[in-house]
Amino acid sequence: MMDQNVTELQKRRADNIIWTCAEDYGFAPDFKAYDSAGGADLYWNLIFGSARRHYEYEKLEKLFAMLDKYRHAEVYEAVFWNALEPVLFRAELADRPVLERLRPAPAESELRFDAAMTTDEIVETARRFFYERYGLYGDGRIRLKNRLLQGRRLSVDSFLQRGPVVVHEKDLYRGEGEAAWEHDFSLSTKMSESELRAFLETKFGRSIVPDERVAQLEKRLCTGKHRFTHLFYTRGEIVELRGIASSFELHQRRRQAEVIAGNRASYREKLAQNRLQIEKLSTRIMNSLLLHMRPAPVKADSGALDPALVWRAARLDDGRVFRRTENADAGDMSVDILLDASHSQRSRTAAISSQAYIISEALRRCRVPCRVMSFCSMSGFTVLRLFSDYDAPGDNESIFEYYAEGCNRDGLAVRAAGELISHAPYEHRMLIILSDVKPLDPAAKIRKDERDVGVSYDGVRALTDTAHEVRRLRAEGISVVCLFTGEDAELPAARMVYGQDFVRIRDFSLFADAVGKLIIDQIKNYSA
């Protein structure tokens, strides 16, 4: 049903037009209209938006739910909108005279409403019409007479052919994701929140943030699409297994240890190459720092008197005998590195840990404070694991403990990282994300009794959210760049989320050049 050509951006655009006209941003639009090229249709989306303002939309939603029980629901819905359009047009015209010009030629409609009708009357008229004309009983059954007619193609879709492509969003996101994951998570969802926290402690390491503080953070960060999810912060400090550990847990730990040993071995294997990259990268960053961030004292006609120059004033009548510090000082900077530690990265753990190590080591040599974290999501918790911190760069070695498992809720991780970074006492802050830009986290079903807990996080919805969070950080003055670790297929996603500021490493020998450029571009911005 969804047109392949409709990009995420156009969907967002349609949303925005609808929100503008509805004067409300607190809902997810159900109907959206696109032209045949996949662009958001201005006029029809305005109409959808204005319906929310002029009528009690919940009542209309019930009508749509009724129509959805039928096979050709989109046709019936189109008939309905087609009939409502002239009414909405006239209602809206006073406020937006421009509609006169935007309006396409109105289609003929057998169903008619008039402006004086209340929402109830409209719904009632529509129900009656759908019964009389198409024999819809309203419960999914169709009158026998009409059923016989239905063998042939419905003849009412003139609107669909002439008008814009109308997309009913509600079945758009019923992706495979949710159903496929539900099974895997049925075990953990039986635990309560505190049991889950204990479980995470044994799995990822001791929590480093007190519970009250976590609760505060969750209240602030786990909102919107991340409602009912939780946060867990750890440094990976191992908690001894209490009592008799299950063979499953032991197996897990063994497997983890193997991966970590593999990370280290892989780095050592190409030690020379890796060190060369560190060397190159740190030189590049250092040069750029010197060039762009060093305050430059210059001769000036005011400022601090330079005794060595005073003679020039007396003898040469040169007033420029002062030193002033030019505004080249861009202040100090910090870098945060955020590693995507979800299952999809599993095949690349060795490469990713090496790359993160190279970057943080190069930064350490330039004395740029650097913090390395990884994130993954599990059972509704998004786990942030801290490897090294600004003031403890010596912990860089622990980056090799990077281990990928679970899902990833990129938007929340970026948001949480941003929260940490916002407290960083540095003037210029940069966040480098190593990710394959494939956010996926099934519904957090910790509290099964609540109906709306299922905010599952995948596909375009998750990408938009992540893109949003990235832009939000940028708006706060934190530069966000991505080191893309995924496959070609995900490149458009990376472009959408990070814009221009991402780089893909195709050839490891060019690693330092590519990453260096990414970082240096940001440093240039700081001094600009």
Place this chain on the structure above:
Amino acid sequence: MLDFLRQEGVDEALIARIEEFRSRYPAAEGDRSRIPAPKFRYYGAEIWKLAITAILSGENLLLVGPKATGKNVFAENLSAVFGRPEWDVSFYLNTDASSLIGTDTFKNGEVSFRKGPIYACAEAGGFGVLDEINMAKNESLAVLHATLDFRRIIDVPGYSRIDLAPATRFIATMNYGYAGTRELNEALASRFMVINMPVIAGPDLEKLLLQQYPTLRADCAGQLTALFEEIRRKCESAEISTKALDLRGLLAAVNLVYNGLSMREALNIGIINKSFDEFERTLVEDVVSARIDGRLTREDIFAP
């Protein structure tokens, strides 16, 4: 200006005290040119009352508010109302003591002190507008502490110490949470009375448009106001950045139409192009197209 205050509904007693202030501190002849003649008026009786009372009581003001709340317009209006010469200082990352108070320079064969804007303002009893005060580093603002609090002095190392002229006031502005801004420290904030500037309400914006362009047709002013409100709502819902929420751009666009551009062209360069992100620009374009007919020209929107 005082008549304007009466129109806005400012208390007559306050206005009488302003008049008293003005007659007690007449501006020096040489500083007359610094008394601003505002092009825009600030609408909002409540804010006027707060600010006037604070200034009459000898306090400094900090105007806090998001974009397009008229902070600078209001600061300029205040200088005009009190008839004080105004010194504008734009703060930026590297603002330091010497750029505020003054610095050594060479004159007639000897080192002498060149007064900075704060110093000059203090001598003349002017109003100093400290624009975007939170762009500067807190440390470099520490030199202002003695100037801004009860001591009311400026002490220049190596030179004299002067007392502020009694009519001197400082009006700082800041946009909290703007890119590149930082938290104002408590020591500095405590030296100001802080006024939260409300966002300009629809009717006030319409008034402003009509005051600025008296021949603008009322229905067009209404549509432009509605457009601005819609962009603002989009910003508040974090769908777009505040780049396109540009009151100056909107006012300028009307002027461009007056001078011959079509509505579309004018809004393009006045509002839409302020977003540099292509997608964001599309969203703003949609809001504009959903309101304004781009083909409108001067004849359509201005009464003859």
